[in-house]
Amino acid sequence: MIALVADVIHDPSVFTVPNTVDISPTMFKDTILEAGGLPITIPYPTNARLIPEVIQAYLPLFDGLILPGGPDVDPTRYGEQPRPQLQAANPLLDAFELELIKATYAAGKPMFGLCRGSHILNVAFGGTLYQDLETEKADALRHLQATSGEYPTHHVAIVPQTRLAKLLGDTAYVNSRHHQASRTLGAGLRLAAKAYDGTIEAFESEDNDLILGIQWHPENLWQDAPSQLKIYADFIERAASHRQGISTLAAGEAK
Numbered sequence: 207m208i209a210l211v212a213d214v215i216h217d218p219s220v221f222t223v224p225n226t227v228d229i230s231p232t233m234f235k236d237t238i239l240e241a242g243g244l245p246i247t248i249p250y251p252t253n254a255r256l257i258p259e260v261i262q263a264y265l266p267l268f269d270g271l272i273l274p275g276g277p278d279v280d281p282t283r284y285g286e287q288p289r290p291q292l293q294a295a296n297p298l299l300d301a302f303e304l305e306l307i308k309a310t311y312a313a314g315k316p317m318f319g320l321c322r323g324s325h326i327l328n329v330a331f332g333g334t335l336y337q338d339l340e341t342e343k344a345d346a347l348r349h350l351q352a353t354s355g356e357y358p359t360h361h362v363a364i365v366p367q368t369r370l371a372k373l374l375g376d377t378a379y380v381n382s383r384h385h386q387a388s389r390t391l392g393a394g395l396r397l398a399a400k401a402y403d404g405t406i407e408a409f410e411s412e413d414n415d416l417i418l419g420i421q422w423h424p425e426n427l428w429q430d431a432p433s434q435l436k437i438y439a440d441f442i443e444r445a446a447s448h449r450q451g452i453s454t455l456a457a458g459e460a461k
């Protein structure tokens with residue numbers, strides 16, 4: 207069972223106040239199923255005081271956790287004040303995911319963060335972010351692609367000897383729908399891929415196989431580039447292995 211954190215969005219078709227819905231994008235459901243997993247969406251409680259007990263109740267239900275894309279992370283979470291280009295954050299989602307990441311890691315269950323999900327994962331381990339790549343990083347490529355998101359628009363160089371390199375080889379052609387990025391990596395995380403402007407595009411845990419963060423969206427790429435599905439399949443295999451008490455430290459052994 208793979209848990210997917212739900213985001214909350216405004217929905218004008220809902221005739222109540224607040225008129226919001228808890229959602230996870232359909233492509234995650236379809237990709238998890240395609241890669242051999244079973245998805246379950248977990249919404250955060252609107253009452254923040256319920257977060258700890260809700261997380262403890264969720265934990266035994268899943269084997270792996272996916273942190274999907276979403277709003278900007280509140281920069282005060284990584285020691286910065288908000289710059290003008292920062293977009294709306296969701297402080298409740300930040301609070302829920304940060305606590306969920308710590309609890310999931312302590313429980314020894316694999317986590318997979320995509321886009322914002324990789325940012326919150328990095329911040330949870332003490333990493334920092336670019337609040338806005340275009341204005342904060344010199345000579346940045348276009349990472350917020352104008353082309354429809356199922357098309358790849360830039361290449362990434364994958365670091366040899368990483369778990370990701372075993373899945374994809376030394377390069378990948380990826381989509382790019384982010385205006386933020388990881389700037390420095392948190393404790394225990396190592397670089398796994400970068401764009402040609404140096405932007406961190408993937409990272410993974412150094413001493414175990416529990417963490418993978420990716421800046422692109424394989425769930426929109428595997429239909430035309432089947433190797434991208436391996437990223438999900440590998441994550442789901444690791445989740446199953448840990449459930450059975452088998453630690454697959456392949457990434458650590460490769461060093």
Ligand SMILES: [Mn+2]
Nearest residue numbers: 349382401421
């Ligand atoms: Mn990118």
